[in-house]
Amino acid sequence: MDNDRTEVILADAKGGIAGGVREVFRHFGGGEQLLRASRDVYVKVNGVGCEANVYTDPEVLRETILYFQQCGARTVYVMENCTQANFTRLVFKATGYLRVCRETGAVPVYLDETPGVPIFLAGIEAFVDISRFVFERLIEHGEENLYLSLPKLKTHSMSQVTLSIKNQFGLVHQKSRIADHNYRIHQKFADIYRVLRPDFALIDGLNATTHGHYPTIYNKDKCVVPMNLLIGGPDPLAVDVVGAALMGFQPEDVRHLERSRATGIGIGELARIDIINQPLFEERKKHLTCELLDDYPPDLAIVRGTTRCCKEGCRRNTESVVEMIYRDHGGSGGFTILMGKGIDRAAVENISGRVHIAGSCAIEDHGVALEARLGRRNVTMSPGCNDLAMTVYGLCKQMGVHPLRISKVNPIQSAALLLRARLKGSSANIVPLI
Numbered sequence: 397m398d399n400d401r402t403e404v405i406l407a408d409a410k411g412g413i414a415g416g417v418r419e420v421f422r423h424f425g426g427g428e429q430l431l432r433a434s435r436d437v438y439v440k441v442n443g444v445g446c447e448a449n450v451y452t453d454p455e456v457l458r459e460t461i462l463y464f465q466q467c468g469a470r471t472v473y474v475m476e477n478c479t480q481a482n483f484t485r486l487v488f489k490a491t492g493y494l495r496v497c498r499e500t501g502a503v504p505v506y507l508d509e510t511p512g513v514p515i516f517l518a519g520i521e522a523f524v525d526i527s528r529f530v531f532e533r534l535i536e537h538g539e540e541n542l543y544l545s546l547p548k549l550k551t552h553s554m555s556q557v558t559l560s561i562k563n564q565f566g567l568v569h570q571k572s573r574i575a576d577h578n579y580r581i582h583q584k585f586a587d588i589y590r591v592l593r594p595d596f597a598l599i600d601g602l603n604a605t606t607h608g609h610y611p612t613i614y615n616k617d618k619c620v621v622p623m624n625l626l627i628g629g630p631d632p633l634a635v636d637v638v639g640a641a642l643m644g645f646q647p648e649d650v651r652h653l654e655r656s657r658a659t660g661i662g663i664g665e666l667a668r669i670d671i672i673n674q675p676l677f678e679e680r681k682k683h684l685t686c687e688l689l690d691d692y693p694p695d696l697a698i699v700r701g702t703t704r705c706c707k708e709g710c711r712r713n714t715e716s717v718v719e720m721i722y723r724d725h726g727g728s729g730g731f732t733i734l735m736g737k738g739i740d741r742a743a744v745e746n747i748s749g750r751v752h753i754a755g756s757c758a759i760e761d762h763g764v765a766l767e768a769r770l771g772r773r774n775v776t777m778s779p780g781c782n783d784l785a786m787t788v789y790g791l792c793k794q795m796g797v798h799p800l801r802i803s804k805v806n807p808i809q810s811a812a813l814l815l816r817a818r819l820k821g822s823s824a825n826i827v828p829l830i
Contacts, residue, residue: 400663400668401663401668401669401670402629402630402631402634402662402663402668402669402670403423403424403629403634403669403670403671403672404627404628404629404631404634404635404637404638404669404670404671404672405419405420405423405424405627405628405629405671405672405673406625406626406627406638406642406671406672406673406676406677407419407420407625407626407627407628407673408624408625408673408676409601409602409624409625409626410624413453413455413456413459413602413626414459414462414463416625416626417456417459417460417463417598417626418463419626420598420626420627420628421463421596421628423672424596424628424629424630426467427463427464427466427467427468427469428467428468430467430542430595430596431464431467431468431469431542432539432540432541432542433539433540434470434537434540434541435468435469435470435471436469436470436471436472436473436533436540436541436542437464437469437471437472437473437541437542437544438473438475438533438534438541438542438543438544439457439460439461439472439473439474439475439502439544439546440475440476440543440544440545440546440563440564440566440567440594441457441474441475441476441493441546441547442476442546442547442548442550442558442563442566442600443476443478443484443487443488443491443493443566444478444479444487444566444609445478445479445482445487445610446482446486446487446490446491446803446804446805447610447720447724447804448611448613448616449603449605449611449616449619449620450548450550450605450609450610450611451487451491451548452546452547452548452600453548453600453602454491454492454493454495454496456546456598456600456602456626457474457493457496457546458496458499458500460544460546460598461474461496461500461502462500464542465500465501469542471502471503472500472501472502472503473502473503473504473505473533474493474496474497474502474503474504474505475504475505475507475527475529475530476488476493476505476506476507476566477506477507477508477527477566477567477568477569477570477824478508478566478824479570479784480570480573480574480782480783480784480785480824480825481784481785481787481788481789481825481826481827482824482826483506483508483813483814483817483822483824483826484506484507484508484509484817484822484824485506485509485813485814485816485817485820485822486803486805486810486813486814486817488504488506489805489809489813490803490804490805505529506817506820506822507527507529507530507566507567507569508569508570508817508822508823508824509817509820509821509822509823510527510528510529510530510821511527511528511821512525512526512527512528512569512572512823513525513526513527513528513531514526515531515591517584517587517588517591518587518590519583519584519586519587519590519655520576520580520583520584520587522575522576524568524569524572524573524584524588525568525569525571525572526567526568526569526572526591527567527568527569530567530592534592535591535592538592542595542596543592543594543595543596544594544595544596544597544598545560545563545564545594545596545597545598545632546563546597546598546599546600547559547560547562547563547597547599547600548599548600548605549599549600549601549603549604549605549623549625549627549639549642549643550604550605550609551604551605551606551607551608551609551643551684551685551686552608552609552686553607553608553609553610553686553687553688553707553712553715553716554577554581554707554708554709554712554713555581555582555585555650555651555652555686555708556640556645556649556650556651556652556686557636557639557640557643557645557650557653557686558609559597559599559635559636559639559640560594560597560599560632560635560636561585561586561588561589561632561633561636561652561653561656562585562652564585564588564589564592564594565584565585565588567588567592568588569823570823570824570825571823571825573782574780574781574782574783574825575780575781576781577708577709577713577780577781577782578706578708578709578710578781578782579706579708579709581652581708581709582651582652582654582655582708583652583655585652585655585656586652586655586656586658586659589632589633589656589659589661590656590659590661593632593661593662594632595630596628596629596630596632597628597629597630597631597632597635597636598626598627598628598635599625599626599627599628599635599639600626601623601624601625601626601627601639601642602622602623602624602625602626603620603621603622603623604620604621604623604642604643604682604684605619605620605621605684606618606619606621606643606682606684606685606686607619607685607686607687607688607689608686608687608688608712608716609716610716610717610719610720612691612719612720612723612724613723613724614691614723614724615689615691615719615723618689619689621682621684623642623680623682624680625642625676625680627639627642631662631663632662633653633656633657633661633662633663633664634662634663634664634669636653636656637653637663637664637665637666637669638666638669638671638677640653641666641677641681642677642680642681642682643682643683643684644681644682644683644684645684647664647665647666688712688715688716688719689719690715690719691719691722691723692715692718692719692722692729693718693722693727693728693729693730693795694729695728695729695730696718696729696730696731696732696733697731697732697733697747698715698732698733698735699732699733699734699735699739699743699744699747700735700736700739701735701736701737701738701739701757701758702736702738702739702740703736703737703738704736704737704738704757705735705736705737706736706755706781708781709755709781709782710735710736710754710755710757710758710778710781710782711735711736711754713754713782713784713787714733714735714752714754714778714787714791717784717787717788717791718733718791718795720802721791721792721795721797721802722795725797725801725802726797727791727792727795727796727797728795728796729795730749730750731749731750731751731752731794731795732747732749732750732751732752733751733752733753733754734751734752734753734754734758734762734766735753735754735755735757735758736755736757736758737757737758737761739758739761739762741762744762744765744766747766747770748770749770749774750770750774750775750794751766751770751774751775751776752775752776752777752778752790752791752794753766753775753776753777753778754778754787755778755779755780755781756779756780756781759777759779763775763777776789776790776791776793776794777790778790783825784825785825785826785827785828788802788827789827789828792827799827799829800829814826
């Protein structure tokens with residue numbers, strides 16, 4: 397291949413995950429050639445949370461670990477810093493990642509339990525805290541170690557798709573994700589990619605999601621799409637472009653992919669990518685959507701700002717949590733949500749009862765007045781652009797569901813895991829439980 401083109405391979409997983417993993421890596425010379433001087437492999441899974449159909453399949457992880465061990469890997473590290481409102485040690489337990497690590501001898505790395513190092517992102521002109529473990533192993537000594545991104549094939553209500561480039565957002569500590577989780581988030585993903593690029597991307601395409609990245613169990617039949625594919629290559633941007641196209645998205649319409657292409661790191665034009673097993677691509681290509689089902693309690697009122705109401709922040713963050721609490725946990729409505737900038741004051745003055753205010757724009761404009769008029773106990777707030785812990789806390793309170801009911805691990809185990817995580821230094825931004 398010349399520098400103007402690259403290859404991405406699709407492997408059919410219907411005959412087994414292990415065979416698909418081997419096919420992907422062998423096309424690019426095999427694991428032996430991919431290993432670096434240390435022979436260590438660092439695998440970044442998409443372990444966003446515990447909900448079904450949102451995380452990298454643990455069996456894809458297992459077969460990837462076993463493949464590289466057979467190729468001579470010394471140590472395989474499995475790393476993640478899950479989404480806000482959760483902590484990674486719990487997610488590894490609930491998803492089966494911890495079991496896979498124990499059974500294969502891989503080392504789990506809970507990045508929320510590692511110290512942070514500030515790095516500057518030139519595009520958004522701001523610092524974020526990245527895990528020191530990642531900084532030391534994959535930035536300072538990246539040439540010695542193999543870094544593999546293992547995302548899941550998903551649409552996303554805030555970023556259109558979530559594949560290997562967005563998967564790197566999990567390398568950033570949770571509280572550094574709140575700022576700029578708005579219309580600037582696409583540039584933020586591209587900036588992180590400019591700082592750190594995976595050596596290889598392998599997308600778990602056993603199933604895709606449509607209508608966003610948090611499909612409810614209630615709406616599983618509408619949101620989970622069997623694909624039976626693995627998609628891989630050494631150019632993560634090209635792999636993401638093929639993954640997005642497979643779900644029906646034009647690469648130029650996925651803003652973080654377009655901005656990553658502008659960095660010149662990798663190939664972002666579908667016309668310059670040779671898809672190995674092209675007939676498989678044509679056979680299984682879908683036309684999915686990143687828009688939510690907007691499946692909310694019928695007595696819930698949502699008032700959105702007219703001058704700003706970012707899908708990438710307070711809007712879809714809040715609305716996806718409402719869908720989940722309502723459909724999968726029996727949450728109720730009977731309250732009002734305010735979000736965004738430019739909300740009509742007369743409409744706010746007519747609100748009675750309980751209110752959740754999502755995002756600093758609406759809080760700054762209406763928070764004090766609503767607390768004074770309705771009482772502090774009737775008003776919950778989620779500050780910033782995407783403080784997911786406070787979003788879950790506020791919506792659980794308004795919808796009559798205790799946050800512990802959302803966990804996929806029993807409360808005693810959850811408490812023990814949280815204590816262990818805190819003793820290990822976890823900085824996770826979790827939901828207040830009292």
